[in-house]
Every structure is written in C-alpha cells, then in structure tokens.
Amino acid sequence: MAGQKTADTAETVHTLTLSKSINEGLRRALSDNEKVVLMGEDIGDLGGVFRVTDGLKAEFGPSRVIDTPLAEAGIIGTAVGLAYRGYRPVCEIQFDGFIYPGFDQIVAQVAKLHARTSGDVRMPITIRVPFGGGIGSVEHHSESPEAYFAHTAGLRVVSCSNPQDAYSMLRQAIASDDPVLFFEPKRRYWMKGEVNLEQTPERSLSSARVLTSGTDVTLVTYGPLVPTAMDVAAAAAEDGISVEVIDLRSLQPVDFDAVVASVRVTGRLVVTHEAQRFAGLGAEIAATITERCFEYLEAAPERVTGFDTPYPPAAFEDQFLPDLDRILDAVDRAMGRRNSLSDWRFDG
C-alpha cells in the first residue's frame, strides 16, 4: 500500500491525493469483482495521462486494464457489449473535451438501454471524466460538460470533491447497476486528504453533504469549486455572514431535499459552478428551489458560473473561473448588500 499513514489513526486511514484515492478505488473494485474491467486510452503502461490508473495493468493484466484504440465511441460502445455480457466496465475519457465523439453511445445507448428493454438489460458502466479548468491547458482540456449528461434520462452524474469521497463514490458508482458519469475535478487531483480505505460509505451516492452549517446564505456547489466555496464561507464569516456550504456530490439526481432544508433556514441561495451558465445545473437548481421554497426566499437565487463563451485560453481562465471574490459578491447581493453587479438586475 502506497500512501503514508498518519499518526494516531487506524491502519486503514491514509493521507492520499485525490488521484491516488481514485487509483485505490479502482484497485479495490478490480480485486473485489472479476467482472470489473477498465478501458481507455493510455491507461495501461503509462497509467493514464494523470497517472490515475498507475500500476493497475501490471497488477491485473491487459484484459482487465485495457488500452483501447483511440476511439471514444468505440470505448463506450464496446463497453455496452461487455455490459450485455455481464461485465462492469469502467471507461476513462482522457479529457472532458474528448467525450463528444462518444456522446451518441452514452446518451442513446448507455443511458437508454435499461428503459428500452423494460429493465431486462442493465448497463453498470462507469465513465470517468477528468473535468474543469484551472490547470493552464490548451483548448478542449478544461471543459465542464456535466449538464449535457444530467439532462439525459437514465444517466447518473456525480462529481467528487475530496479524496475520501473520490474513493467511496467511485466504488459506489462501479457497484451501481445504473450507468454513472463520474466527473473528477482535475485541478484537485493533487489535493491531499485522509482516506479510510475500509470505511463503508456513510451516505448514498445520490445524497448531498452539508460541509459547514450556516444561517444566512446557502452556497451550493460541487467538484472543483468546493474548496473555493469553503474559503468563501470563511471570508464571509469575517464579514459577519453565516454561509452554509452544500457539496451536491450528485448532479443527477440532485438531492433537492437537502438544498430545500437549508434554504428554508437561510432564505438565500447562491449556486456556483465552472460550467457555462445558460441551461446549466445552476439554472435547474435555482428554478427548482424557487418553486419549492418561494415563500422562504428573502432574495432571488444567485448564480456564479463560467461565462457563455468557449472555455478561454489559459491567460483568461482566472476571469472565466468563479473565484472567491465573484462568489463573495454574489453572497453580498443575496444579503441585499448592493454592489456593482446588483444594478444589472434592474437594468430593465
């Protein structure tokens, strides 16, 4: 077992990076169930471009950890056939922007076969996607395509935000009889945290988690922006604003009950994600919370998101990505503190 043990903890608790915890989750899934196979480009000897599958081919062999031809529709489509045969494929898409050639197989085949066959055929396929920006990369390497998939009936969509969740949620995703899009926040791959490798997950894959409780504003996010949201809560506290941060974890289905419960207390909602705003997750959450909590709301829900532009070249990404200040601004607006952006609301 790689990863160093921390003092005063049980044998099974290790301090791991998020990428290493996914690696451990895959290793565990491969050894627990011989029907689990990994498929993807460069996942074998190289261990993936992020080294997430490092060492797994050497340990489990080339028919469990499969270097595929360079064809995304091929990866997903053959996974469908393997699932028909009783396998539980875990596909790696190398980068977010490369999932589109496999889109048809995901939305028309993987997502629908259970419904199309009235439940006779199961598609326990996990599709891992490193997503999001912040690593200074070139075109097609920093996208947040989760809304396309959350919009598709039959897919579960999740995103982890810390090493323990990454490990547990991945194992839950692989164990699920439904297909799961598993979005990994690539700029947090090197973030460390304690991971209990034996811990049975304390919550279901579809439940959100309240990370800090607060009474003034509910701040909803997922994946790469979770640490940023925690910083926002700390900064807001200095201003005397009590922010409750919710890590959504599951984007389809969304644990609306958790958000509703929080907004009933705070009366204010801010949603933040890296993905473009238009028809994104934030729109869905704002609309649903408005429907379900209208009489509790003290202010209109706020969204802090990427812009409705293609993900820009690296020189601009600090502007594109929601950061502490932009989110704090939205928290202020929700609190009724007018600021430069408030006026945009009332510009007729």
Add this chain to the structure above:
Amino acid sequence: MLLTHSGEYVQLLTPRGERVDAPGFDPWVADIGSAELRSLYEDMLISRRLDTEATALQRQGEIGLWPPLLGQEAAQVGSAHALRQSDFVFGSYRENAVAYCRGVDLTTMISVWRGNANAGWNPYDISMAAPAIIIGAQSLHAVGYAMGCNFDRSDDISIAYFGDGATSQGDVNEAMVFAASFSAPVIFFCQNNHYAISEPVGVQTTKPIADRAPGFGIPSIRVDGNDVLAVFAATAIAADRARSGNGPTYIEAVTYRMGPHTTSDDPTRYRPEAELEEWRAKDPLDRVKRYLINAGALDDAQLQEIDDHADEVAKDLRAAIRALPEPDPLSFFDTVFAEPNAHLARQRSQHAAYLAAFDGGER
C-alpha cells in the same frame, strides 16, 4: 479460402434452382439435406408471410410502422441458422426474420410496432439484443460482447447485422478497429440491400463493400445474399473462425430490398421498376423451391403444409396484436433507472396525482 478480393461472390444455388459447386464452401453445407433445406425454405416463407401480414396490419391501423425485409429472407434465415442459440445477435430494426429464427415471441416483437414498448423482447430470452435504430451503433456492442466471450474463455460468439448505409458510420468502422485489435470472435454481417432509405449504395461506397474489411485486417466473404445455402456456408465459416480463436470475419450479403424501406416509404420516387424486375428474377425463395421440386424433395402436399404453417403464424400474429393489453400509463417512469431515483419518483407521483384527479383516474 476466404474471398477477400474484389467483386466476385459465392453462390451455391443459382436463381434457376441449380446447385453449383463452390469448393471450400460445399463442405459447410454437406449436412443440409432435403429436410433441412425444406425447413430453411419454410422459415423464409414464414418471414415473407410476416411481412405481408404486418404490412396489412399497418394499413389497417393496428400497428404504426413496419420495416419489411422482403427479398432479404435468405440473408437473414441462412445466417441465423448457422449460429448457436448461445451466440449473441446484435441487429437493427429489420432483423425480424433473424428474431423469428431465434424463437422470439411474436407478441413482444409486435408490441414495439404497436407503440407499446421500445425494444420488445427480453434480449436474454433469445440471445438477441434490443434492436438498434441508431444506424450502426450495434456493431460496437457486438464487438464488446465478443471481447467479453474472449475474456470468459468461452467459445460463444457474437454477430452484428447492419445495412449498406451503416458502413459509412463511424461506429461500424470503429467496431472493425476494435475487433481486429482484440481479435474479437465477432461476425460482421452486412446486408447490402442496395438502398439506405432512398440512397443507392453507390452514395456510401464506390467499391464492393466486402473490400473495406481487409484494410482493417479482417478477412471478408462476398456472398450471394439471395442464396440461403451460400449465406449459411459463409456464416458457418465465419462462426468457426471466431470460435477457434481466429477473430472477426466480415460478410457482405449481396441482396435487394424488394419492398419499401418502411411502410411510410415510397420507393417509386427513387427506384427504377426495371431494377426491381431484375431482382425479382433472383428471388431467394423461388430458387430453393425449384431446386427441391426438381430434386423430387418437395411435393404439393408438403408445400401445402408449409403454407398452412405460415397461415398459422400470421393468424397468431394478428391475434397477438389484438390481445395486447394497453400498457399501464405510468409504467414508462418505472425502468429508467435500475435503482430507485427520488427525483423521478417525485415526478411520477405528481403525474399520478394529476391523472387521479380525473374521473376514475381516466382522462
């Protein structure tokens, strides 16, 4: 022995019903005596009757749509008979004769065309996947399944059926890449019926379709798709190659869709009448019948018996359609996910409450 070169095709039974020698292929049909050939003929005739009956039912408003396979009976029946029941079939919407040969329950098959279900049969009951309407998608599924057969060290194989139009799709080409790389025990079975809705095959390719596979490292056979014996032999050869660890084979069955693409199509807009006449003369059923009659292996009584059986099947089909119960109006919510989904459950119960607000729950 496989014909991977351009142009020719394998034929064992001429349109006039004469048996011709095809060295290399003959041994694969050595077991097919008169009785077996009669039963192949019977399945082809029943497939044709299914088409006639389903088309009539569509005209009478009992079903919404039907994709006839008129003219492709030999390609489908011949290939289906060369498989084992444990082999897995991945087809499109037109492989209804294959499904029939694998023992599909006609009620479930027809429920799809009535609009009561999406995919009909349980794939595991007849080892045949849900039909694919997205052109070519199933070819990748067949390859993945075959990879699984390899991983399992089983000698089961899979077969992907697709049309000439599908050969242009990325999925079909990616499927060949994967199949060759992993030496997957899969048969690519292209029914070149000369049209993709209205587009003649020349729009998809300017070469014989079978020529494409060798470039992927997959040997191919070009076979007379209206000759049930030749199709059987080619499929048996491909199946044997796959089972014995030699990987994929590509078959182009040269045939012709004598009917419309579906009951909504009007082939007179794009298809010359003379071309149809030319292919009528190559009818896949006639040549078997002639051969058997000339060989003294099919008499009037037997013909009558086969006809009666086809009538029976058609009658059952009609009755099955009429007997189909209306589906539970809320059931379309139920199988989206395998595991409970709180969001969808909430939507379902809201809609149930809405429906229940009408008198007796009926709108």
